[in-house]
Amino acid sequence: MSPEGSKPGFQVDQRVQSVKAEKTSSKQLGTVKYVGPVEGYDGLWVGVDWDTGLGRHNGTVNGKHYFETTTKESGSLVRPNSLSTGITLAEALIERYNASATTTSSGEDGMYVMSVRQRRMTVELVGKDQIEEKQKHLEDLKVVILAYAGVCSAGPRGQVGGLAPCIKELDLTGNLLPDWNAVGQICDELPLLRVLNLSCSRISMDAESINPALSNIQTLVLNNCHITWQQVDQLKLSLKSLEELHLCGNNIRTIEASEHGAPGVFVDGFELLRLLNLEDNNIVDWAEILKLSKLKSLEHLNLNSNGLEEVLYPVLDPSFEEDKEAKKSIPFQNLRCLLLGKNKIARLDSVDALNHFPSLKDVRLSENPLVDGAGVNASRFLLVARIGNITSLNGSEVKARERKDAEIRYVRYVLNSVLGQIDDSVLKKHPRFLELKAKHDIPMESAQSGAALASHKMSASFLSVTIMCVSLSVGEKAPVTRKLPSSTTVGKLKQICEGLFKVKAANQCLYVKDEDTPLPVALDNDLESIHDLGLGQDSVILVDEAKGH
Template identity: 35%
Template sequence: MMLNNCERTPVIGNRIECLGYIGTIKYIGQVSDYAGIWIGVDWDDPTRGKHNGTIKGVCYFEASFPTSGSFVRPEKVNLGQTAVTALTSRYGRHDDDVTAKLHEQQLQSVQQCINAPFLKLVGFDKITDKQSDFWNLKVVNLRLQSVYTSGDPGSIRALCPNIIELDISKNLIKSWLTIFDICSQLDNLEWLNVSENILEFPPDLDDYCYGSVRVLICNAMKLTWNNVLQLGKIFPNLEELRVPNNNITTLDTPEDHKLVHLKLLDLENNLIQNWEEILKLKFLKNLEQMILENIKLNKIYFEDQEKIIDFSHLKKLVLTNNLINDWESVGELNKLQKLEDLKFINNPILDKESFVISTELIIARLENLKVLNGTTLQSDERRGAEYRYLKKYGLEYLSLKDYDQRKEFLKKHNRYDDLITKHGMPEESEMKTTSKIIKGTLTELQIIFNERIIRKKLPPSMLVQKLGTLVQKLFQLTDRPTLIYTSNTKSNIEINLNDDCKELGFYSMQDGDRILVQM
């Protein structure tokens, strides 16, 4: 979008747009062997340019990346527009709205001059009606509108003061002062997205405070954690803070920080790596959700105690796309007292077992987990996962000979004693047959309908859906039946087979177990 640049003269430091790319002016002047004036631009996209600011051995400017620099003609760059201009062009007829403001000012001037407060200009009623539409604006999207400034002092407040949600991401703003000016004019602003703007912080931030903002989104802005703490002082009532794709590597957080109301923190795609840094967030006492996706974590650990007092309100944790490669790290999450929702996808530890077994191992290790990877866990699913977990490691548990071995085992299997108390220890025969089931041998099941029993040897790989179809044929049923699995050796195990996509092996069925058929 090329705008009229006649009102602005390009200066070094300006943010500009050209052919959909955004960058910063680093040089204005002549370039050897090329006629005329050129603008040297350091593009945000490191692949957009052709060089690093040096041509034929002459350094005109220093680009951020080896190929983020290039030269363009002044007439090719878009220097941007004011936020007010963007508002009127997006949410109303540009000419009418500007005219409305001019006419309103003219009317007020005439009223004052002739002392006629009830004087009306012809057509002014319609203009006022149009202005009321802007006053009703609550949600505004100015993303990619080449905004570089708020406009004249107070102009946003005069046009649309009731904005609650504002997206002003990926524009040409170069300083937080512009954002602060916008916030100062919007007393009801609660939700603010300033992502993909590379903004300079002013040297003194003490005079800026905007308590109405509850949600702040700062994606891809080259922020450090110190910058984030500064923003916490400026926006002291934040409940949701999203800072993905920034330059955050450390998380030192003083006890007197200002993020006291924060409930959700998104740190996705920051190169944090070490769990020690995450532990530094313990002073965020009200944190309920933490997004730690793709931050290169390889281990999780807390102090050597059953439950920790830090992160006492944390309910949801996202750990997808990390480098976690041990089950002990998963077990450590059980120390989070209120953790009930976990996203744990694409971590190396998951490749060591099948999807079904990996899922069960997570469920069995986390006592209070209610939602895993977006799926709500059913009580029978948890009961089955915990019991199969006991069987999977039962022989190893029975072989423990002394205190040290037991301590090491429970370090790897954090809930094993608790699960024995809850479900009882499986019979040794059950534990021995588990490995056979996993290897794919046939299992002889009793399928029972109206006191009629049919015995069938079925593979663990058979889906519940296929079993339902088989039962229909065996008993010549017209409708799809309800299937209930019961253990032949454990009377307390009774599971409704209502997930067609599950394999029979998921339930660790053994020879002699029963499938009850109900209509």
């Protein structure tokens, strides 16, 4: 991009790109905040607030304040010839695709690596000639990537459509499009366009500038665009074909819903939206998420890294019972995948709420206090047993055998915890207990009272465990039976096994052998206690040695 593109006059709030990098090895994007003279210096200066925050000051130079900045060091005063106001999409296409076929054909401008003697060694990319020849034909391009290319407009009407009419996917990450009119003009020029990436852009939102040409877009990516949900809501009438919407990293805090142009409780519109990505925002209140519960086509909802502390299913929320309109449709009726990783969920009742989502199959709960040791430290079997229909947990498939094993262990875990004394408080804490007990035909322990119950409680604090070593390197060893406190962790158990069989704890693989399951179950979390794992009296532990040791 040549500096000539920066000669037209600059205006406040105009988007610009640096021609010469400042503090970075790549070009920066920013917004013009000041145009005029600077005391003590000749000529015209442009004050820019850089998106990266990598500037020189806060808009104040030599004690005089010229403009406001986002951060203390995101501002710079630069000469006009250091900035570009951008080029058209047509110019960017020609520069990126047609020019690349000629400029990379020579060894000097092509791909290379440096040898140990710091000599340039030309690298020939397999299939490079065929790719370059194909890229020369702009009219055949279907996928176009123009990230940080300085695109500020579609250009003259008919030009882009004439050059590359077959584009279906267009990546315009980090460009200079000023408003949705400019975006709409591009979509109007490219009627086959279905996937549009506008991440890292600062597109002005004006209801009057939203162009109906957006109606062909099926996937829209607006990551790191400083956009609010209210602004997204303004776009919905123009996005009637939208199936995927990505809004990562926008610091969204609330879902400002509206119905038919008036403020509403639930988000409407987006009739075809299947996937909504809200990862890395700042939505901490589950009440905001409930506003999405009437999106009938929504199948995949990504809420990773938001600071959420709980999960509620609407019918379990008392306020939902009072809302007659909300009860007309099943909440989250088609939601199949819910990603909740890296949040602040710490209570098991949030897990129980997930069991009420009617179509839920895939859940992510990793890196929450609930499972990472900072809170309840819930074992995988507890999560699988409490959420009845999931087939994938934390990215790992839940097979039928694992589900059966988990549910049986869970019922025994509850029985061991309460010594067979099941009352309303227990059932409230374990909503699926009776269902799973009946499903697997597990007998209830007989109730005890008085001194017998006290004695049982004392003995139940210790578990009789038989430990068998099956490692080939150790040879045949007689099983050993020990009475262990129910609070004994897997890590402590490994230390005990090291003393018994001389297999280093770090090299051990422990398994529990259960008569109700055909295969042993791995004990792979050193922080879990044998009580948390659902082990009962006379359990059998198998000690093996990891491969390679």
